[in-house]
Amino acid sequence: MIDVPRETLIQFLRTMYLIRGFELKMLMLFQRRALAGDFLGALHSYEGQEAVAAGVGACLRKDDYQFSTHRGHGHAIAKGLDLNKMVAEMFGKETGCSRGRGGSMHLFDVSIGQMGGNGIVGGGLPLALGTAYSALYRNTDQVTVCYFGDGAASQGSFHESLNMAALNKYPIVYVCENNHYAATTHVSKNCPIENIADRAAGYGIPGAVVQGNDVLAVYRAASEAVARARAGQGPTLLECKTYRHRAHCMVIPEHRPEEEREAWLARDPINLFVAKLREENVMTQDDLNRLAAEVEQALVDAVKFADASPFPDPQMLSVDFWAN
Amino acid sequence: MPQLKMIRAMCEALDEELRRDERVCLFGQDVGEFGGVFGTSARLQAKHGPRRVFDTPLSEAAILGTAVGAAMSGLRPVAEIMYIDFITVGIDPLVNQAAKLRYMSGGQMTLPMVVFTQCGAGTSEAAQHSQCLEAWFAHVPGLKVVMPATVYDAKGLLKAAIRDDNPVIYIWPKLLYDLKGEVPEEEYVVPLGEAVVRRDGADLTVVATSLMVHRALAAAEALSDEIGIEVIDPRTLVPLDIETILASVRKTGRLLVVHEANTRFGIGAEIIRQVVERAFDQLTCAPVVLGGAGVPMPFTRVLENACMPQEQDIIAAARKMLKC
Ligand SMILES: Cc1ncc(C[n+]2csc(CCOP(=O)(O)OP(=O)(O)O)c2C)c(N)n1
Ligand SMILES: [Mg+2]
Numbered sequence: 001m002i003d004v005p006r007e008t009l010i011q012f013l014r015t016m017y018l019i020r021g022f023e024l025k026m027l028m029l030f031q032r033r034a035l036a037g038d039f040l041g042a043l044h045s046y047e048g049q050e051a052v053a054a055g056v057g058a059c060l061r062k063d064d065y066q067f068s069t070h071r072g073h074g075h076a077i078a079k080g081l082d083l084n085k086m087v088a089e090m091f092g093k094e095t096g097c098s099r100g101r102g103g104s105m106h107l108f109d110v111s112i113g114q115m116g117g118n119g120i121v122g123g124g125l126p127l128a129l130g131t132a133y134s135a136l137y138r139n140t141d142q143v144t145v146c147y148f149g150d151g152a153a154s155q156g157s158f159h160e161s162l163n164m165a166a167l168n169k170y171p172i173v174y175v176c177e178n179n180h181y182a183a184t185t186h187v188s189k190n191c192p193i194e195n196i197a198d199r200a201a202g203y204g205i206p207g208a209v210v211q212g213n214d215v216l217a218v219y220r221a222a223s224e225a226v227a228r229a230r231a232g233q234g235p236t237l238l239e240c241k242t243y244r245h246r247a248h249c250m251v252i253p254e255h256r257p258e259e260e261r262e263a264w265l266a267r268d269p270i271n272l273f274v275a276k277l278r279e280e281n282v283m284t285q286d287d288l289n290r291l292a293a294e295v296e297q298a299l300v301d302a303v304k305f306a307d308a309s310p311f312p313d314p315q316m317l318s319v320d321f322w323a324n
Numbered sequence: 325m326p327q328l329k330m331i332r333a334m335c336e337a338l339d340e341e342l343r344r345d346e347r348v349c350l351f352g353q354d355v356g357e358f359g360g361v362f363g364t365s366a367r368l369q370a371k372h373g374p375r376r377v378f379d380t381p382l383s384e385a386a387i388l389g390t391a392v393g394a395a396m397s398g399l400r401p402v403a404e405i406m407y408i409d410f411i412t413v414g415i416d417p418l419v420n421q422a423a424k425l426r427y428m429s430g431g432q433m434t435l436p437m438v439v440f441t442q443c444g445a446g447t448s449e450a451a452q453h454s455q456c457l458e459a460w461f462a463h464v465p466g467l468k469v470v471m472p473a474t475v476y477d478a479k480g481l482l483k484a485a486i487r488d489d490n491p492v493i494y495i496w497p498k499l500l501y502d503l504k505g506e507v508p509e510e511e512y513v514v515p516l517g518e519a520v521v522r523r524d525g526a527d528l529t530v531v532a533t534s535l536m537v538h539r540a541l542a543a544a545e546a547l548s549d550e551i552g553i554e555v556i557d558p559r560t561l562v563p564l565d566i567e568t569i570l571a572s573v574r575k576t577g578r579l580l581v582v583h584e585a586n587t588r589f590g591i592g593a594e595i596i597r598q599v600v601e602r603a604f605d606q607l608t609c610a611p612v613v614l615g616g617a618g619v620p621m622p623f624t625r626v627l628e629n630a631c632m633p634q635e636q637d638i639i640a641a642a643r644k645m646l647k648c
Contacts, residue, residue: 065397099430108429115396116429120420126385127421130393130401137349137375137399144393157416160383164390167381321427321465323434323489 002216002280008058009282010291012215015054016270017295018083019074023047023246025299026073026090030250040092041103046074048213048245051269052177053078055218056145059226065113065131065144067124071177071244072117075147076107079114083302093309100312113142121182122148122155125174129161132170132235143229145173151182153196162237166203169234173225176239177212181256183248197239205235212240213269216276242269325506333475333507334364334440334496337482338402340511342372345400348486349376352387352404352440361406362442362501384414388439392417395437395491396425402486405441408495409455422491423466438485439493444535444584445628446499451620454628456585458533461493462561462594468492468516469561473537475505477559480514488516497535497584517563521572525552528642529572531595532582533558536633540582543638551646552576561591566598573599577608578645582633587615609648614641 002009023045030043046053049071057078060066068075076086081097089096090104098108108116115131118124128146135142152158153176165172176196180187193199200207206228211217218240225236243264247254277283283291328336341348350365350372356379359366369377380387384405391403405411411418418439426433445454462469470485470492472478478496485492522537523544530553532540537557544553554572558564573579579599581592592613599611617631 097430098428098432101430102428106428108432110396110429110432115393116425118421120416123416123421126389126414126417127393127396129386129390130395130399131397132393133390134394134397134399137394157385157389160381160386160414161389164381164383164386320431323426323436 002276002282004216004219006282009277011058012054012219013273013277014291014295015057015078016050016215016273017292018298019046019050019053019077020270021295021299022073022077022083025303027246029303040090043104043250044071044248045244045246046071048264048269049177049179049242050074051215051218051273052175052212052240052242055215056173056175056222058219059222060143060145062112064142065115065128067115067128067144067146068107068117069124069147069149069152070105070117070119070121071149072105072107072147076114076117080112081107081109081114083298084305085109087302088306088309091306091309092311093306094312095305095309122152122157124148125152125155125157125161128172129164129170132165132172133168135171141171141230143171143173143226145175147175147177149182150176150178150180150187150196151185151190153199154190162199162203162205162235165235166205169232171229171232172235173222173229174235174237175222176237177242178239179242179244181244181248184254195239197237200237205237207237207239210238210240212242213267213272215269215273325508327504328475328507329501330475330478330496330503330505331363331501333479333505334482335366335368336507337479338365339368339371341483341486342368342376347398347400348402349394349399350402350404351378351380351390353380353382353406355379355404360404362498364440365404384410385417386414388414388417389421391437391439392422392425392435395422395435396433400436400486402438402440405439407453408441408443408457409452411439411441411457418467418491418493419464423464427466434489435491436489437491439491440482441493442496442498444497444499445621445632446535448623448625448628450623454621456583456616458495458561459585459590462591466491467562470494470516470559471534471561472496472559473534473557475503476507477514479507480512481516481559483513484516487513492516495534499535500538514559516560517565519556519558519565519568521554521568522557523553523555525554525576527552527576528578528580528645529554529556529569529576530580530582530638530642531556531558531569533561533591535584536582539633539635540638542635543642546635546639547642551642553642564595564598569595570599570603573603574606577606579607579611580614580638580641580645581611582614582638584632585616586618587613588618590615609645612641612645614638
């Protein structure tokens with residue numbers, strides 16, 4: 001039996017469908033644009049990792065802070081970023097969430113605590129200290145979630161941040177998405193131990209390895225970590241083991257063992273969860289179809305909105321650059 | 325008016341701003357209990373409490389990251405970096421994050437934060453404790469750069485920097501930490517972006533920054549019977565008050581820029597570019613920069629002195645310019 005309310009389960013699935021659908025659409029559109037010579041930046045697909053963002057996102061309040069990465073579309077969707085604004089940003093439009101100044105790696109919406117993606121691997125880690133400190137300072141119980149990859153765990157900012165967060169019991173949930181690769185480098189060449197989560201012991205904080213393709217496992221682990229943070233018990237390091245289905249960036253060719261790919265594809269987070277929902281009679285096939293159609297419609301609408309939106313006016317290049 | 329040392333004046337500025345605005349906080353290495361290695365935060369933790377004034381671990385990226393995240397979420401942090409040289413160890417949160425976040429988020433964020441640090445040679449601390457890196461930061465769009473030269477300005481500019489809604493790097497000259505000067509009892513601020521004419525003269529404009537303001541004034545005094553030297557202290561490099569400099573050059577027809585940082589690709593070159601573009605026809609001789617020698621700062625005093633512009637160098641340069 002699943003001990004999670006039905007609405008929450010449906011929310012997980014909806015989020016995962018949205019992320020998957022979003023990534024597929026973007027990839028298709030970007031390829032089409034690339035062919036037409038109208039190429040827009042880089043695209044790091046979140047396909048395969050949906051359960052992480054869906055599970056963590058469901059534990060967060062709107063006023064909680066979230067620091068995302070270069071591979072952050074899923075994080076943004078799970079935090080509730082408006083799809084229209086998101087697609088418009090991908091297209092570089094004035095109506096985008098960052099008014100076309102940020103793009104795929106820099107999706108911001110301060111009103112929902114989406115403090116941006118980051119083009120710097122490990123760049124969000126030190127910033128999370130600041131929002132966490134500020135929450136304590138202002139005496140709120142806001143939590144900060146900080147996503148980063150297995151590659152980012154080799155950055156100096158990882159050590160500096162976890163050390164300081166542990167010292168000050170900052171309300172931070174560190175979510176390491178170990179998708180086993182940093183660009184083309186296997187995690188075994190980035191990390192000399194089996195589990196990045198084991199590093200938590202070096203800071204005297206809890207660390208846990210989580211089955212990152214199981215949305216319920218992620219949700220349980222993240223709920224506990226968020227509750228600890230909210231209760232003033234300090235940071236937690238979660239390592240979610242997962243796999244990206246696509247290439248590191250766009251369709252750039254790379255060499256990952258075929259058996260490895262197949263093994264992980266067989267554990268697709270959406271398929272796994274749908275099977276469970278069907279098994280436990282939470283949703284009928286009709287329910288699933290309806291949800292998928294609803295998500296598809298939202299994405300189609302968002303692309304329409306973005307297409308119809310204007311680009312920023314070059315006259316505005318430097319306007320509002322400084323505050324006041 | 326009471327006479328204060330430069331470090332006391334800055335400590336007063338921090339104290340007053342902490343008292344004036346509940347959102348202001350101050351942190352860095354040895355800043356809390358000890359009161360700062362130069363004494364610039366003496367007794368501030370006792371006065372304002374460890375929530376607002378605190379020690380950090382020895383982690384420059386974490387210090388700067390904490391400032392950025394805190395500024396992103398409603399505070400007005402002042403982060404101390406003990407020596408500007410150490411900023412290179414943790415520069416990402418300042419250069420890749422703070423400087424860009426407002427723009428990259430489509431204007432959603434303001435980042436009212438100050439990096440409080442000191443620069444310069446003359447204390448035989450050798451190459452890793454003597455640098456002047458202001459040009460690096462002035463080159464990055466999105467950062468303001470403040471360099472006080474007097475005790476009065478050290479206090480007034482620091483208060484203005486804390487009240488500014490943009491990331492500011494405030495760099496005081498370590499050789500002047502003992503300098504005494506008059507500071508009014510009543511509250512004042514020195515606005516960013518306003519140069520000051522420190523001495524009037526009709527023959528030569530000398531633009532000098534930080535420590536070099538004092539050497540330029542000494543040289544001007546020594547030459548007072550011979551050459552009328554106008555000494556201008558820009559006080560802030562970003563924003564730069566080029567109008568005050570232009571007005572002087574239009575009067576004198578000659579421009580000498582003196583700074584401690586290396587001459588190559590420095591602030592002097594930029595000031596001369598701006599003047600040449602706008603007042604080329606009013607120059608009666610080629611403008612000149614007197615700056616650092618461009619080797620890693622040597623330890624031993626004779627070599628260190630040879631690296632830095634001295635009063636005698638300014639006198640020689642002025643005489644030479646008056647001959648053409
Ligand atoms: C500081 C820095 N170094 C290198 C890069 C280039 N780069 C972008 S993503 C990436 C791999 C990141 O791997 P990981 O942290 O595991 O995240 P993933 O891409 O797997 O989500 C690299 C090397 C960068 N953007 N920033
Ligand atoms: Mg990875």
